[in-house]
Structures are given as C-alpha cells and as structure tokens.
Amino acid sequence: MTPCIRPYDVADAGALASIFYRAVRIGAAGHYTPVQLADWAPEVRSAEAYADRLAGLDTWVARVDGVPAGFLSLSDGHHIDLLFVDPAQIGRGLAFALYRHLLAELTGRPVARLTVEASAQSRTFFRRQGWNETGQRTRGTGAAAIVTTLMAYDLPPPGG
Numbered sequence: 001m002t003p004c005i006r007p008y009d010v011a012d013a014g015a016l017a018s019i020f021y022r023a024v025r026i027g028a029a030g031h032y033t034p035v036q037l038a039d040w041a042p043e044v045r046s047a048e049a050y051a052d053r054l055a056g057l058d059t060w061v062a063r064v065d066g067v068p069a070g071f072l073s074l075s076d077g078h079h080i081d082l083l084f085v086d087p088a089q090i091g092r093g094l095a096f097a098l099y100r101h102l103l104a105e106l107t108g109r110p111v112a113r114l115t116v117e118a119s120a121q122s123r124t125f126f127r128r129q130g131w132n133e134t135g136q137r138t139r140g141t142g143a144a145a146i147v148t149t150l151m152a153y154d155l156p157p158p159g160g
Helices: 010-027 034-040 047-054 094-106 120-128
Strands: 004-007 058-064 067-075 079-085 113-118 132-139 146-154
Touching (some): 004 094, 010 034, 010 047, 010 067, 067 094, 079 094, 094 120, 113 120, 120 146
Parallel strands (some): 079 113
Antiparallel strands (some): 004 058, 067 079, 132 146
C-alpha cells in the first residue's frame, strides 16, 4: 500500500470528520475510558463543522485506493494539530507517510522546531521519530479529563 498524499480540499471534510471520530472512538479505545472517548468525540461532526475546524490549518490527506484514510494538519506553521488515521489502516505506515510528507513540505521553510500535544496513543509514534517530551497538559475535567504530552522536534538546519 502506497498512499497518495495531497493537500486537503474542502470536499474532504466529511470523510475527515468520520476518520477523526473512528480514530478516537475505535483506534484510541485501548488508551482511554469510554467517558473520555465520548467527551473527545461525542459524534461525527458534519462536513461543514469539520471544514470550519480545518479552516486556517495546513492539512494533507492520505488516500488509499482513492479513499481518504488519514490526515495531518499543521497550525501556526510549526504545530501538528491533528494526525489521525482510519482504524482499518493502523499499523500500515500511514501516519509515518503523512509525517514524512510534512517534513518534505517544510524543507526550505524557516521552521526550526515542530511541536505537538500528543495523546497517549500518539506519544509512542512521536518518540520513535526522535521527538522529546517537554511537559504535560490536562484537557477537560473530572472523569473526562485527558492528560496529553507536550513534545518537540528540532528540525535540522537547512542544508544540514
């Protein structure tokens, strides 16, 4: 499987909303309680609502067999805001392909450091890519609270 990765188009929003929901509710189920998962992704957002969520982000979509199967979004030119893969594609290298695509996209841009607020599931992925933990943040309250790991990755200097 070699995914086709291309820039996001607003026509992708509905499919990406569904990927997000399934990635949280199914893919992350082993890392969180049902209460946490329901708070994080209570329902599949409409295409319009998810298009609003993605507005202003640099987003790339990975397609497998012509169908969106994952996506990565960058905010502020340096922060990985979203990285989600359809649960049926987990373990097939799709997140890695999206990540490598992002690094290629950043070549020549004045970005020295990438940041991410990693979930319990994605923290291992980022560690394997050489990211360092810089702190923690708690999202939500009570039984729905989720602790995320703040991480950073220093990009090699241009030509280095």
